[in-house]
Amino acid sequence: MPKIKDIPKIDRPREKFLQKGADALSKSDLLAILLGSGIKGKNVRQLSENIIKKFGKNFLNITVDDLVEISGIGQAKALQIASAISLVKRFYADEKSNEIIIKNSQDVLSLTYDLRDKKKEHLVCLYLNARNSLLKKEIISVGLLDKALLHPREIFYPATELNAASVILIHNHPSGDSSPSEKDNQIVEKIVQAGEIMGIPVVDFIIVSENNHYSFYEKLKKQKEGFDYIADGIQGTLFAMFEAEKPAYEITAEKIQENYFYIPQVKKNHIQLHNRRYIGNKHKLLEWIFSIINKECSGDFFADIFAGTGVVSAVATKHFNHVLLNDFLHSNYAIYRAFFGNEVWDKNKIDNIIKSYNNIYSDDLDENYFSKKFGGKFFSSNSAKIIGFIRENIEKNKNNLTEREYYMLIASLLYTADKIANTVGHFDAYFKKELTNDSFFMKPIDPINVQEISIFQEDANILAKKIKVDVAYIDPPYNSRQYSRFYHVLETLTKWDKPKLYGVALKPEPENMSDYCRNNAKDKFAELVRDLDAQYLVISYNNTYDSKSNSSRNKITLQEIEKILQTKGSTKVFEKNYRHFNAGNTNFNNHKEYLFVTKAKT
Ligand SMILES: C[S@@+](CC[C@H](N)C(=O)[O-])C[C@H]1O[C@@H](n2cnc3c(N)ncnc32)[C@H](O)[C@@H]1O
Numbered sequence: 174m175p176k177i178k179d180i181p182k183i184d185r186p187r188e189k190f191l192q193k194g195a196d197a198l199s200k201s202d203l204l205a206i207l208l209g210s211g212i213k214g215k216n217v218r219q220l221s222e223n224i225i226k227k228f229g230k231n232f233l234n235i236t237v238d239d240l241v242e243i244s245g246i247g248q249a250k251a252l253q254i255a256s257a258i259s260l261v262k263r264f265y266a267d268e269k270s271n272e273i274i275i276k277n278s279q280d281v282l283s284l285t286y287d288l289r290d291k292k293k294e295h296l297v298c299l300y301l302n303a304r305n306s307l308l309k310k311e312i313i314s315v316g317l318l319d320k321a322l323l324h325p326r327e328i329f330y331p332a333t334e335l336n337a338a339s340v341i342l343i344h345n346h347p348s349g350d351s352s353p354s355e356k357d358n359q360i361v362e363k364i365v366q367a368g369e370i371m372g373i374p375v376v377d378f379i380i381v382s383e384n385n386h387y388s389f390y391e392k393l394k395k396q397k398e399g400f401d402y403i404a405d406g407i408q409g410t411l412f413a414m415f416e417a418e419k420p421a422y423e424i425t426a427e428k429i430q431e432n433y434f435y436i437p438q439v440k441k442n443h444i445q446l447h448n449r450r451y452i453g454n455k456h457k458l459l460e461w462i463f464s465i466i467n468k469e470c471s472g473d474f475f476a477d478i479f480a481g482t483g484v485v486s487a488v489a490t491k492h493f494n495h496v497l498l499n500d501f502l503h504s505n506y507a508i509y510r511a512f513f514g515n516e517v518w519d520k521n522k523i524d525n526i527i528k529s530y531n532n533i534y535s536d537d538l539d540e541n542y543f544s545k546k547f548g549g550k551f552f553s554s555n556s557a558k559i560i561g562f563i564r565e566n567i568e569k570n571k572n573n574l575t576e577r578e579y580y581m582l583i584a585s586l587l588y589t590a591d592k593i594a595n596t597v598g599h600f601d602a603y604f605k606k607e608l609t610n611d612s613f614f615m616k617p618i619d620p621i622n623v624q625e626i627s628i629f630q631e632d633a634n635i636l637a638k639k640i641k642v643d644v645a646y647i648d649p650p651y652n653s654r655q656y657s658r659f660y661h662v663l664e665t666l667t668k669w670d671k672p673k674l675y676g677v678a679l680k681p682e683p684e685n686m687s688d689y690c691r692n693n694a695k696d697k698f699a700e701l702v703r704d705l706d707a708q709y710l711v712i713s714y715n716n717t718y719d720s721k722s723n724s725s726r727n728k729i730t731l732q733e734i735e736k737i738l739q740t741k742g743s744t745k746v747f748e749k750n751y752r753h754f755n756a757g758n759t760n761f762n763n764h765k766e767y768l769f770v771t772k773a774k775t
Contacts, residue, residue, distance in 0.1 A: 208220060212244070294344065296323070301340065305339070313328055328367075329367060332371070340368065444584075445619055446618075448588060452654065462711075466770075471643070480499055499629040506629075511584035512620050560586065560590050564669055583667060593613060600678065647711065710773065742773040
């Protein structure tokens with residue numbers, strides 16, 4: 174019989190626990206740690222496997238007597254196991270007895286009593302499970318409640334993370350009057366609709382003042398039925414009550430899409446398209462951008478010709494039948510093919526490959542291109558070894574993968590590498606002090622459902638000559654920071670041509686250097702505008718022109734953009750205050766994002 178010391182080091186339960194954490198261990202591995210050693214003829218793993226098999230689901234009810242019946246388990250070991258079980262049960266019971274069940278508005282009020290004295294308006298959310306047990310109480314906003322400023326995402330994003338079944342909102346009126354204002358009514362309507370769409374119903378919205386309260390639930394519920402909330406997974410929703418109250422209450426599909434589609438539908442343990450660090454990404458501006466596009470533009474075909482992370486295209490797929498993505502970076506192209514592709518792929522296959530990648534231990538690996546170049550610099554030595562090994566493995570297995578599967582694995586690896594990189598978010602430099610971040614853990618991506626999609630990896634000005642679209646969204650770089658240089662490690666990882674690298678930041682020979690980061694940016698932009706065959710041009714730009722740092726100074730002025738657009742048609746300009754990426758030298762007082770919408774002359 175093999176002894177535990179004969180098992181390779183990486184498979185030993187204790188080492189595995191220390192390297193990967195408890196979640197990586199099977200039940201019998203965990204029990205093996207508790208048992209410590211095996212008996213004659215059975216190593217500790219076999220012994221624990223026998224015990225788990227023997228008691229199965231009854232494990233938590235095992236007694237000392239049951240245990241000593243197993244050959245090799247003496248009283249001391251039996252006591253050890255039985256005590257551990259009792260300890261867990263005890264804590265579990267304590268936790269359960271702390272459960273707070275919210276039965277009605279009075280329970281809510283007693284939990285939020287402190288709000289009555291607050292001098293500023295607060296919005297607080299209670300997250301409940303299917304039995305109306307409180308999962309979390311969270312302050313959503315402080316200060317005047319305004320429909321325009323409050324985004325449903327702030328309420329429902331934590332709800333999805335907590336797996337909440339429903340929410341209750343409480344808002345205070347420092348004025349002393351608890352009756353809802355027109356603004357309150359609008360906010361309730363917005364949140365209630367969003368909850369309905371998200372499948373996380375809003376059970377009640379309560380307004381409190383110093384001596385009074387107003388509950389929408391109580392107001393809408395017929396008093397004779399009592400005021401208790403409904404639980405057990407069939408929570409009464411304010412949405413349904415509004416509908417019953419007001420048959421003319423309208424919630425059109427268009428309105429839903431316009432307002433709420435960008436709330437991420439978080440699929441646990443999956444990578445979402447926006448889960449990466451990328452300079453100039455528009456993730457936080459999507460609501461603003463699309464509120465304008467939806468109003469100002471029409472048509473079926475949307476082209477995102479400097480697509481970056483692709484988040485703008487992701488929203489465009491909800492509004493346009495055909496979406497085109499383009500960016501000249503290799504890593505972005507791979508990510509688009511993975512998330513937006515419509516070719517076949519096998520979910521089980523991808524999940525299993527990723528699972529096997531997560532079981533790789535760096536101690537078992539030889540150094541490789543990636544670890545030799547980037548280990549101890551952009552990544553911890555261990556993580557770099559694993560990343561390099563996996564990338565090589567994907568390449569070797571290419572023939573067994575569909576193209577979509579190939580790009581899906583590369584995209585997962587790119588996101589994972591970005592997450593654990595020893596950087597501020599780009600690869601122009603790494604922290605001098607090596608991170609001991611060995612937490613390599615790869616997750617599958619959560620692809621986006623699309624209708625018609627076109628994916629390109631071309632220079633935008635060359636592509637512009639070849640396409641005819643309804644809306645062309647143009648979001649070029651604004652300053653001299655070259656994206657291909659900032660994300661060179663991701664480029665190298667995608668191309669996997671193992672280039673010679675130069676300088677402290679270990680960059681390859683320059684490739685895909687953008688004219689939009691150079692002094693001829695204005696001329697390139699003029700050429701692009703001239704060549705694009707589109708009904709509408711939508712241009713994002715910002716006003717960092719006043720920047721103290723050369724590298725973050727705009728390459729085209731806002732006036733120049735307007736002048737160039739005049740040649741194409743009539744232009745409307747929209748602006749918004751926004752904070753953005755800052756490498757330290759940029760003064761972003763007054764920082765504004767601009768959106769130019771030009772309707773082309775026919
Ligand atoms: C401001 S970012 C776009 C951000 C994007 N809208 C998002 O939300 O993530 C500009 C992008 O243009 C790409 N790019 C720069 N010059 C290009 C060119 N000449 N042709 C194609 N892509 C270019 C860069 O790689 C970068 O991803």
